[in-house]
Amino acid sequence: LRALKNENVGRAPVWIMRQAGRYLPSYRKLRQKWPLRELFLNPELAAHVTLLPVDELGVDAAILFSDITIAALGFGLSLDFSEGPLIEPKLTPQDIPHLPLLPEALRHTAEAVALAKARLSVPLIAFAGGPFTVASYLIERHQGADLPRTKRWLYQDPASFHLLLHKITDLTIHTLRMQIEAGADAVQLFDSWAHVLSDQHLRLFSLPYLKRIIDALSAPVILFMRGSTLHAETLASLGPAAISLDWQKPMAAVRKTVPLPLQGNFDPDLLFAPQEVIQEEVRALIASMPLDPGLILNLGHGIKPDTPVEGAKALIEAARCPLL
């Protein structure tokens, strides 16, 4: 939390995006007992999963175990998971004016926050998807890499697309406020799919909605986007507490033009490398950001499900004791 104020002294804190997930043996064991949906919807289970990586890896922050697609429940849509999220029915432009706003359907996430918070000695981060990213999940299965239904909708019917983004923004603000009231110390926004947009479309369909959320919350907001090293200055202008960087450009290069706290930015595939390579990369990044009061170590994207847990542990250990 001090790093989020650019006031950290000493070692930079470290956590891992998607740190409570499939790469953890203890999580996979739980998944044999419970379907994914149950882990997300049952506050007791969600809180339990939230704590796993804190206990097992020694990360410096917890992030609520949840999914950006649970926003679907706040619109009265059905949500399940098999090879990824299954939201039914998929939205069309005609549906948008009639879409109800049901933030109470997401009350369980605030309960999970309260339960996790009571057991934690490190900060707890809540999160949500960026409105553009959430919209894309409500519109299509994410099978290709570039969201054909979403992109065509916004070219063919921009008005209904904006209305959908407004509704998602309203729901997100409601939900995150509940979670902050329940004890969340910070919020991360994941506009993970906004990189498929051109600069012009990013300014139309993503940034203003992110800004509305940032402005509406009392907790510090960490802003992530695939492509965030490219767009760092633009993202900084939205007023978040920190920017979470992808692994494309070195963090030190972004630091030259962005004074905000920066989180990141190891390549997620680095965790498949030999332990010495992981240690070297951690030391090199820390050395490139000497005494930076706003440095938070993390990956440049979520950890992959088939990551060896030894790789994740090597990263955390090297980050905690970089001189060993």
Add this chain to the structure above:
Amino acid sequence: LRALKNENVGRAPVWIMRQAGRYLPSYRKLRQKWPLRELFLNPELAAHVTLLPVDELGVDAAILFSDITIAALGFGLSLDFSEGPLIEPKLTPQDIPHLPLLPEALRHTAEAVALAKARLSVPLIAFAGGPFTVASYLIERHQGADLPRTKRWLYQDPASFHLLLHKITDLTIHTLRMQIEAGADAVQLFDSWAHVLSDQHLRLFSLPYLKRIIDALSAPVILFMRGSTLHAETLASLGPAAISLDWQKPMAAVRKTVPLPLQGNFDPDLLFAPQEVIQEEVRALIASMPLDPGLILNLGHGIKPDTPVEGAKALIEAARCPLL
């Protein structure tokens, strides 16, 4: 060709990446008669397909109908197509030292160039994949968005990965030289997947190999990379004739720092928009690059198979007669 020398006056030329493909009804008709492999390997058929968009859309250049994965044949691997390219067997680090170099297995592409060239009144562009991109196809099916097998290989065994890149580079130079001797007027290199690499890895595993190819060819080289608007200055330093830009940043913004000829960069999904929107965007891009002697109009990525042919025609017409 004048635009590739920064010497064009008057209207900017226009063509479309992947312009001979599934969005064209005449092409789909051919595909009912011939399997895809046959269209690529039979010089007469490949030349015929190359000419389709020139005759039907009025584009200002032809690009050889081929595929970057046919490099597999030059290594003695088997290649077929069903839901995408099928290369067998997939390479492992142990295979690389023994991989043979058989450029004569790609002689048919030069024959297709000669046949097409004899019937064309516009320039003919040959192409190849960037060595990193070709390597990724030899290593894995492209199912996810971020090449897990390829990325892990280069972290775990960088030496064998470099040897593979050298071999692909040698094969590519051989093949493109045959095509230039057969009459190709220019070459486009597609390092379409290099955007999954960090800056550091891009400098290690992509750029030096692209440079070797550019330096070895007598024809002008257009260089494309997903992420080319981000990396435009770096790509320009490799000495290509032109850079082909993705749709992320406006072309006029890149022009401020890159004096080379620039090709691009309409969003491929724009072609799904109403015709007036397509016309407006074409006019806006042209107006943003007034009297630019190195402007070549194109998409920012290959045209999508399900693009309405009317969208492609609207783009070409608006580019040829922007004031209508």
